[in-house]
Amino acid sequence: MRFHTLTAIATFVSIAACGSDGGTTSVRTVAKVTISGSNTALNPGQTTQLTAVATDAAGAAVANPGVVVWSSSATTVATVDQGGKVTAQSGGNTTITADVAGVKGSFLIRVNLSGGA
Secondary structure (H helix, E strand, O other), X not given: OHHHHHHHHHHHHHHXXXXXXXXXXXXXXXXXXXXXXXXXXXXXXXXXXXXXXXXXXXXOEOOOXXXXXEEEOOOOOEEEOOOOEEEEOOOXXXXXXXXXXXXXXXXXXXXXXXXXX
């Protein structure tokens, strides 16, 4: 009986380690996060949309990398919502960060002091 129990456990562990598709799909982990956007200089009150793309070690985009957590290093200069929309607040510079699975990318935003370029 002991032999059958160990065989069953070993079989289960072997199947679980292969994954649901029998082990044919490799796990692609996020190696880099790149943020893109069209506007790096804003006037107070203006907004711009940023996009984060997660790539693996080979540079290929990771299809479903997980949740992107957005943050601003200076929320008095500009805020960012969890969809990547940046809203300029007051003059200065801030770094917008996108964190995907612990891997971070950054994007510099400058907000003009007086609303002029």
